[in-house]
Amino acid sequence: MRKWYVILFFISSCSAEKMDNSENVAIFGLWESGEKPTIHAVIVDGDSKSVASNQSFELIFPDGETYPFISNGQSFVLQSERTPQPEEILKLLWYRESDTAFATVSMPPAIENLVVINDTLQEGDDVECEVDWTMQDTELEFAFRLESLEQNPQLLPWSPGNFLQFYSGPQLASQLTLQPQSFAAYGSYRLTISVLNDELRDIFFFDPSDIRGLLRRGPNNVVGGKGFVAGVSVAKIPLEIE
DSSP: OGGGGGHHHHHHHHHEOOOGGGGGGEEEEETTTTOOEEEEEEEETTTTTTOOOOOOOEEEESSSSSEEEEEOOOSSSSSSSSSEEEETEEEEEEESSSSSEEEEOOOEEEEOOEEOOOEEEOOOOOOEEEEEEEOSSSOEEEEEEEOOOSSSBBBBBBTOOSSHHHSOOOHHHHHHEEOOGSSSSSEEEEEEEEESSTTGGGGGGGGGGGGGHHHHHOOEEEETTTEEEEEEEEEEEEEOOO
């Protein structure tokens, strides 16, 4: 599954430089509930790739508490232990040369009544892992990621497995079924279920190698500037295959 984590590959290929003209800078970010928010700022002028390193951001939580972001060289990280939570509406302020741009980030609701049946599977067994949950809004869509937690994974005979064959795009159904053939290697895994933000759902699956094209064509939810910031609510489930 193409995920926002791959953005880091794109960013690492950029050279940092200062920008005198803020009109050439665009921002983007995809925030998980419970995780520290990060903003990327890039220069999208022409065919060059570079990081805009002299930007200034603040995040306003629903109760009015406000925290700044600081640069870590490749991105801007919120300076607070407080993190976005499901159903919160957050406001990002972006201080530019002569004005202030902003983006409103609506976090989707949390997954409810999560049930996992058979969280440990055996190679060669026909027992399946079933994951079910409920949502008040039945029109929401979901994305799934299955990650091995092993440092030196031992591959299963059918590696890489068929997980992406069934769960590479957004899903409407509030359930999924995993077989041993869904996994690539033995050991511990983490299954992440993301509740997608309706307004900016498609950016969850965008190709980070085309970030300049995406920023030029949209989506754009930054008022007074260019770019997008969206949120997802997540549930993380430990699984095992032996």
